[in-house]
Amino acid sequence: MLTEQYGPLQKKMFQIMDETGAILSPDLVPDRSEEEWLQSYKLMLKTRSADNKALQLQRQGRMLTYAPNTGQEAAQVGSAAAMEKGDWLVPAFRELGAWLSRGVDLERVYLYWYGNELGSQFPEDVRMLPISVPIASQLQHAVGVAMASNIKGESDVTVAYVGDGGTSIGDFSEALNFAGVFNAPVVFIIQNNQYAISVSRQKQTKAETLVQKAVAAGIPGILVDGNDLMAMYAATKEAIERARRGEGPTLIEAYTYRLGAHTTSDDPTKYREDEEVETWRDKDPVKRMKAYLIGKGVWSEEEDAKLIEEYDEEALEVFRKVEASGETKLEDIFKYHFREMPPHLQEQYEEYVQYLEEVE
Ligand SMILES: Cc1ncc(C[n+]2csc(CCOP(=O)(O)OP(=O)(O)O)c2C)c(N)n1
Structure with a gap:
């Protein structure tokens, strides 16, 4: 068990690949084909292009x-790659690689950041809850979803x-405690990017x-090099399998780094x-996986440059579509917050409609 070797009290970080893309522990490399690693790498690249x-x-x-x-x-693609089709993803707001891995369209994501409520509407077969900005609030929901799977006798994690x-917020401790007490099939992933x-x-x-x-909640935990795709995959897979076995x-603490700003309103140089x-640029997860794949002879600098260009163009195309059709309507805030508009919101909505009539 990785959680025994690299558990919270062992004070060790689980790594399979070093910063140059060299394999440190060949016996721990998960059983996946080079093609599968390449697919995961491409998702990382796509995430970066979409970000840029x-x-x-x-x-x-x-x-x-x-x-x-x-x-x-x-941290994002490696963990999501370990999930099975029916598993649920409960996001915060900074997991683009995981969302794309689970089949969320970039168009939805761009719609969301464009301010359009439809950006939170995923296809039925994509088992992902909406993006959640109120910090850590999603974790209680995650435990609820996991408990529901248990109650329904389903094996989804x-x-x-x-x-x-988010780990400083009460919801985090409450969710861990509840999950432990009710043996909920849930895997919590902290993306420790060093800054809030x-x-x-x-x-x-x-x-x-x-x-x-995790120790206080009485559940297993593991500290993982979050910039190591293989380690993130292996640790998440083990955790998911444990949950699925009941x-x-x-x-999981994914030890990583946010190379950019918190959001576009932030100036990290301050x-x-x-x-x-x-x-941390030297520890770049994309760079090290690229080096690994080139070393294996399944990828090249030329293919890399070409694919980045393709992803950049695709991202722009997707955004143009969003820009052409996805204009945000203020009324959506009222309409889509709750299934049925509660009276206090109804009142505000009517005021807004009246205002529109007056200005028109
Ligand atoms: C309950 C709550 N309090 C405050 C905020 C404002 N806020 C937005 S992001 C953020 C920092 C979150 O940091 P972290 O959990 O480390 O995630 P990261 O942004 O680094 O991915 C804060 C305080 C919020 N969204 N929700």
Whole structure:
């Protein structure tokens, strides 16, 4: 069991691949074909292209806001790749690689950041809850979804994401506790990207690691190099299989770094040094997986450059579609927040309609 070797109290970080793409532990490499690793790599690349394009568009005043994922692609794609078709994904708001891996269209994601409510509507067969910005609130829902699978006698597992900042919120501890008590088939993934906006990980908690919070809840945990696609896949797969066997929840801390800004409204140069960012650029998850695949002879620099170009163009195409049809209507905020509009919202909506009549 990886959680025994690399459990919270072992004070070790689980890694399979080093920063150069070299395999450190050949016996721990998950049983996947080179083609499957290549597919995951392509999803990481697609995530990065979508990120870059969204940032450009936001700077041109065409995208409302955006929360970049650059640097965190392995934590997202590696964990989602370990999920089975019927498993549930419960997101926070910075897991683009995981969403794309699960079959969410980039168009939905861009619609969301464009401010359109339809960006939260996924096809029926995509088992993902809507993006959740109220920090850590999604974790209670995740436990509920997982408990429902248990009650219905279904074998689906729920994978829920949260940031390092989210671990300081009560919902996080409550969700872990509930999951443990009710043996819910849920895997919690903390993307520890070292910052909650400007609050550094050191200021977030005096605890040495975030994963040690699993000990208090009495559930297994593992600290993983979040920039190592293989390690993230292996750790998540083990946790999902444990949950599916009826052995309850796991907490995974993916140790990673947000290379970009918190959102497009943030200026990270105000609270962190360039040198720090540079050391993390050396640990870039995309770079190391690319080196691995080129080393295996299944990928090349030429194919890489060509695919990036294709993904960049595709992202722009998708955005143009969103821009052409996805204009945000204020009334959507009233209409889609609840299934049936509660009286206080009804009142505000009527006021808004009256206002529109007056100005027209
Ligand atoms: C309950 C709540 N409080 C405050 C905020 C404002 N806020 C938005 S993002 C954020 C930081 C989140 O940091 P973290 O959980 O580490 O995730 P990251 O943004 O780094 O992915 C805060 C405080 C919020 N969205 N929800």
